[in-house]
Amino acid sequence: MYLASDNTGPVHPRIMDVLAEANEGFAMPYGADPLMEEVRNRIRGIFEAPEAAVYLVATGTAANSLALATLTQPWQTVFCSPVAHIHEDECNAPEFFSGGAKLTLVPGGDRMTPEALERTILKEETRGVHGPQRGAVSITNVTERGSVYSVAEIEALCAVAKRYRLPVHLDGARFANALVAQNCAPAAMTWKAGVDAVSFGGTKNGCMGVEAVIFFDPARAWEFELRRKRGAHLFSKHRFLSAQMAGYLREDLWLDMARAANDTCARLAEGLRGKGARFLHDPQANMIFAAFPRAAHRSLHEAGAKYYIWEGSLEGDDPDEMIAARLVCDWSLGAERVDRFLSLI
Amino acid sequence: MYLASDNTGPVHPRIMDVLAEANEGFAMPYGADPLMEEVRNRIRGIFEAPEAAVYLVATGTAANSLALATLTQPWQTVFCSPVAHIHEDECNAPEFFSGGAKLTLVPGGDRMTPEALERTILKEETRGVHGPQRGAVSITNVTERGSVYSVAEIEALCAVAKRYRLPVHLDGARFANALVAQNCAPAAMTWKAGVDAVSFGGTKNGCMGVEAVIFFDPARAWEFELRRKRGAHLFSKHRFLSAQMAGYLREDLWLDMARAANDTCARLAEGLRGKGARFLHDPQANMIFAAFPRAAHRSLHEAGAKYYIWEGSLEGDDPDEMIAARLVCDWSLGAERVDRFLSLI
Amino acid sequence: MYLASDNTGPVHPRIMDVLAEANEGFAMPYGADPLMEEVRNRIRGIFEAPEAAVYLVATGTAANSLALATLTQPWQTVFCSPVAHIHEDECNAPEFFSGGAKLTLVPGGDRMTPEALERTILKEETRGVHGPQRGAVSITNVTERGSVYSVAEIEALCAVAKRYRLPVHLDGARFANALVAQNCAPAAMTWKAGVDAVSFGGTKNGCMGVEAVIFFDPARAWEFELRRKRGAHLFSKHRFLSAQMAGYLREDLWLDMARAANDTCARLAEGLRGKGARFLHDPQANMIFAAFPRAAHRSLHEAGAKYYIWEGSLEGDDPDEMIAARLVCDWSLGAERVDRFLSLI
Amino acid sequence: MYLASDNTGPVHPRIMDVLAEANEGFAMPYGADPLMEEVRNRIRGIFEAPEAAVYLVATGTAANSLALATLTQPWQTVFCSPVAHIHEDECNAPEFFSGGAKLTLVPGGDRMTPEALERTILKEETRGVHGPQRGAVSITNVTERGSVYSVAEIEALCAVAKRYRLPVHLDGARFANALVAQNCAPAAMTWKAGVDAVSFGGTKNGCMGVEAVIFFDPARAWEFELRRKRGAHLFSKHRFLSAQMAGYLREDLWLDMARAANDTCARLAEGLRGKGARFLHDPQANMIFAAFPRAAHRSLHEAGAKYYIWEGSLEGDDPDEMIAARLVCDWSLGAERVDRFLSLI
Numbered sequence A, B, C, D: 001m002y003l004a005s006d007n008t009g010p011v012h013p014r015i016m017d018v019l020a021e022a023n024e025g026f027a028m029p030y031g032a033d034p035l036m037e038e039v040r041n042r043i044r045g046i047f048e049a050p051e052a053a054v055y056l057v058a059t060g061t062a063a064n065s066l067a068l069a070t071l072t073q074p075w076q077t078v079f080c081s082p083v084a085h086i087h088e089d090e091c092n093a094p095e096f097f098s099g100g101a102k103l104t105l106v107p108g109g110d111r112m113t114p115e116a117l118e119r120t121i122l123k124e125e126t127r128g129v130h131g132p133q134r135g136a137v138s139i140t141n142v143t144e145r146g147s148v149y150s151v152a153e154i155e156a157l158c159a160v161a162k163r164y165r166l167p168v169h170l171d172g173a174r175f176a177n178a179l180v181a182q183n184c185a186p187a188a189m190t191w192k193a194g195v196d197a198v199s200f201g202g203t204k205n206g207c208m209g210v211e212a213v214i215f216f217d218p219a220r221a222w223e224f225e226l227r228r229k230r231g232a233h234l235f236s237k238h239r240f241l242s243a244q245m246a247g248y249l250r251e252d253l254w255l256d257m258a259r260a261a262n263d264t265c266a267r268l269a270e271g272l273r274g275k276g277a278r279f280l281h282d283p284q285a286n287m288i289f290a291a292f293p294r295a296a297h298r299s300l301h302e303a304g305a306k307y308y309i310w311e312g313s314l315e316g317d318d319p320d321e322m323i324a325a326r327l328v329c330d331w332s333l334g335a336e337r338v339d340r341f342l343s344l345i
Helices: A013-022 A034-046 A060-071 A093-098 A114-123 A151-163 A175-182 A218-230 A239-274 A294-302 A334-343 B013-022 B034-046 B060-071 B093-098 B114-123 B151-163 B175-182 B218-230 B239-274 B294-302 B334-343 C013-022 C034-046 C060-071 C093-098 C114-123 C151-163 C175-182 C218-230 C239-274 C294-302 C334-343 D013-022 D034-046 D060-071 D093-098 D114-123 D151-163 D175-182 D218-230 D239-274 D294-302 D334-343
Strands: A053-057 A076-080 A102-105 A133-140 A168-172 A197-201 A211-215 A287-293 A308-310 A322-328 B053-057 B076-080 B102-105 B133-140 B168-172 B197-201 B211-215 B287-293 B308-310 B322-328 C053-057 C076-080 C102-105 C133-140 C168-172 C197-201 C211-215 C287-293 C308-310 C322-328 D053-057 D076-080 D102-105 D133-140 D168-172 D197-201 D211-215 D287-293 D308-310 D322-328
Touching: A013 A239, A013 B013, A034 A053, A034 A211, A034 A239, A053 A060, A053 A218, A053 A239, A060 A093, A060 A133, A060 A168, A060 A197, A060 A211, A060 A218, A076 A093, A076 A114, A093 A102, A093 B218, A114 A151, A133 A151, A151 A168, A168 A175, A175 A197, A175 A239, A211 A218, A218 B093, A239 A287, A239 A334, A287 A294, A294 A322, B013 B239, B034 B053, B034 B211, B034 B239, B053 B060, B053 B218, B053 B239, B060 B093, B060 B133, B060 B168, B060 B197, B060 B211, B060 B218, B076 B093, B076 B114, B093 B102, B114 B151, B133 B151, B151 B168, B168 B175, B175 B197, B175 B239, B211 B218, B239 B287, B239 B334, B287 B294, B294 B322, C013 C239, C013 D013, C034 C053, C034 C211, C034 C239, C053 C060, C053 C218, C053 C239, C060 C093, C060 C133, C060 C168, C060 C197, C060 C211, C060 C218, C076 C093, C076 C114, C093 C102, C093 D218, C114 C151, C133 C151, C151 C168, C168 C175, C175 C197, C175 C239, C211 C218, C218 D093, C239 C287, C239 C334, C287 C294, C294 C322, D013 D239, D034 D053, D034 D211, D034 D239, D053 D060, D053 D218, D053 D239, D060 D093, D060 D133, D060 D168, D060 D197, D060 D211, D060 D218, D076 D093, D076 D114, D093 D102, D114 D151, D133 D151, D151 D168, D168 D175, D175 D197, D175 D239, D211 D218, D239 D287, D239 D334, D287 D294, D294 D322
Parallel strands: A076 A102, A076 A133, A133 A168, A168 A197, B076 B102, B076 B133, B133 B168, B168 B197, C076 C102, C076 C133, C133 C168, C168 C197, D076 D102, D076 D133, D133 D168, D168 D197
Antiparallel strands: A053 A211, A197 A211, A287 A322, A308 A322, B053 B211, B197 B211, B287 B322, B308 B322, C053 C211, C197 C211, C287 C322, C308 C322, D053 D211, D197 D211, D287 D322, D308 D322
16 A cells, blocks of 8 residues: 555556567667657647657656756746745755756745736846846646646746746646646647646656656757756667657556546545545645544554655644645555555544 | 667666566655665675665766766866766766866876876866866776776776875776676776776666666765755666666676677677778777778668768778778677678678 | 945045055965955954954855855755845855755744744755755844844854754854944854854945955865855955955954944934834844835935835835835945935935 | 066056045946946947947956856857866866856967867767767967967957857957057957957956956847856946946056056067077067076075966976976066066076
């Protein structure tokens, strides 16, 4: 019962199969492999963006940092949520790759509101050359608290960004989970809403280690290629990144896995609700932040369940009694494990 | 007949098997997987270095850049050969990861001599705070021209470095090929000779994408971990790096593959010699730089052989007639393909 | 009536005299001039710190950025007030010089409280290698809002920092103004309280462009020298930095000027109070943030008074009627100009 | 008898006078002072470049590093002479300010030849994304060995750069000395020849600490302003930089001082020649590299002469007998001191 993260689960067997097939004979390195051609075409098709620049890297932090660095000057500041992965969980990688840009936190919770974003933007660049300059806006969807921005919310944030001519980055480490939660088209959630660059995650959704970076305007593609190489993120045996992504996209496997994860999570949420658990955030995708009694934690722990205890419980709860946990469901977790988990509470 | 590079060949089936085995169920992320424990122990054993700090990354440039950045201050300069991979083929990654350190080229060919290294070191740091400060020495073995430093040569270079209290980095992207060419112990070629940190390559020798970084003194291990994460080179599904390296090291597969590659290369070299080819460098491992007639290139090209034409041919050759090529043999190339290659000349 | 900043006023004539005297004949460059010897000794004496490392640079941002970079690793975060100069007014210079460190804002007003600092420290480094690591604490005294930390307050902040083994930097761009406001010894406000490094300002208090950086523990002095040179902040004709600082320190000129500035400011504050102005912050040194009627602003503007309109006025004020201003008094402003200023309200 | 460098001499009294005049009352900070307006206009006039962007900084390393960083991407390499100040004497500042760009040394002596420059450019960017990309060409005039590029030589170098669409930077720390040595117009030596940005030195030629950075195409002016601030090189009391530069340029003082320095140097060279000294480089401006007998060094040292002993003497000289020295003449040295110096040999 691993609910610690969606990076603890296995790779989907169909992706393993494509890796095995890709391992025949010789292939040109550094992205010149034929599978990359397939990947590029598939992603352009999926996003209805026939000119998009598409690249693969192996980690989500690489995707975010390289994408943001391409959109941001070192003297600018990136606007993001205080709980954004780029702020909390990348050990200053965005600062490193951008050459020292700042991250400005938009006050509020897991989801930025257009109003808070605009107020925060307005506070910057009021001091001429002295303060940091306004840079990219970075939106995380699914958020780090398991909630999902709707297309309308993303449109509204992008509208603010565009008003100040700022580029928009979407951290989609859980892009597929957000998409199936919204049941919308990839284009609607991205370029049609005003997003300029996407970190399109595969790793957390059944791949081994692969993320695509997509620029809808290919103007800075060559700069990205140089940044990727200089960041040591260009794979020589690139076909094995391509193969993962090809297997991920073929026959909608990516959507099926995201649906499986979200469905498992919904089942878990429902079960927890039935057990009287209380939720710190609205679980809309494959992540739950819920408080339940200490005794239940003990049983779960003894039964080998793995998850992170979360700081703080809900206001009004007795902290001695109620402890919050972060529970993440990956594509492979399944109903059976969830039911067993619930039975221990 | 792919002789373009040792990064165009397939992954060894036994490594694919370990990857498949590793794909069972859940595993802790970020290096806390049990296979990493095995890898650490194997590498410590192989290098007779029970306290060594051992880390995995996915690209050779990451291994080199992160290792060098850990050994080098931004105001220092790294001493290396003019043909070092870190200088010619990493798009300023060492400069990026080190925060702007310089690379000082030691005049000479593919192998630095102790004399040239010392003369070059002596020229730096003669201007107090004004010039760059002396930093790490980086040795590439196998060199980028296919020659191999002997243990004695590495000892001599390290002795110079130690005289000036400079740390030594070994770029071992082809460590195994150098080792079997010398038939020596890993410890002899590294810490016993005075090497402080090693980029221990797997990718070019039958892995999918994995390199170990080894620090014999673990004092800066934590700094390396932070640099790796900040460089976006820490894998969440780390077990798939561990699995590759475990498969690589089990039952001496790494040495067997390197021997296969070197033997194939020796067979090719002998054949080329018989055909009157001339050598730009002494082929000691799995790489050949040889000049042969233009007509032979044409036949090979038509037969689908892939390799890089090399700048310049040997002095005294008629450039219209003789063209140099870089021919790299990987573990999987085999005698048959080499014989077919030779038959076309 | 220039109250825009304390960087708009003239250099004190006695400092100009020392500059003129220093301009005799030849002098060794880069800090080897005899006046630097005097400066070093004077600062060591003033701070009762006979082993302190003392350096000069020409801008406050250089002093802060170089001092912080010496105390902070690129993967760490610096704790500071949301209104700190290093955060708001240095265009990402601390991020640049530190190689991409983050700044974490301690919630609250102009002065950090020990409780808020500790809560903020506790939130960082809870995610192992994933989040930024805890780095230096930076205190600004005089704060950017004109208030002054007492010695006890600095001691309390340093005590928190030391509990987590974090170094402490004091941004003393207005060190002298803070000192005379508190009427305490330089050592009491710095190393005796737990401060490790000080940006000791001269520019805003009657110099032309000179700041000292003081490290009480000289262990990282050489690193600082290399950082200063690499940051292009080492002056060749260094004697003219030394001369300014020597003139500044001789016969307590620095304290006299700070007292003059603070006294002028106190007179202004008293006058404003008499006119019914309201204060956004408690004016304790040489800076006032006060709201007064729009009509008064108009008269002042017409009479040629220069100062910055400040965002926001006091709660409860009618924003159409009351407008806030930042009024800064330098050593040379004097009672007469202040009285004329007041007469216009 | 200070011949150690042209940064050991005094500031010209007329510049001190302008500084004193500038010290009247209040002035707007950060370059908004009226004297900066004068400086900008004078430099535009002198260079016949009415749209040029003109900025002031206080050190030559700042001028070079900021100018180069504005012209160079972090994944590029700057082409320069192996003895360029940016390579040998700035402690990796160009690497730091550019975010990790490389410097590629054009083989040869103090002056790059167009042929060597082109050969070196051709060697780069032959490896696609793998190697550093071609970046700016940086020319130093006066060179670090005291020789001077003619206008024709600069034109030829710029022609090569333009052929590869590379921007050209001129390090003119001794711009005035080069100009009067060539007796040519500033425009002829710069933008008319193809130079894009100039570090226009004042410090070594009678100023206290001021250099102008000139971009003939103002397109990247705002980027430069942000880089200057972020590099901590924007002066708050900027009028004192402006005043120096204004005094320097008024009534051709800059040319008069350079002529004085060059004439003194010519007198010294002639005298040395008469004494049988031999020259390592052709002294064309205000610097001499000459070998003379050890005994003469001894007499000079005893008489208090200051200069740097230079590595190596001329081939064929007896090293026990002949020792090389670098002798630099500043505007204030004068014939009398030179004659006394010569009398001691």
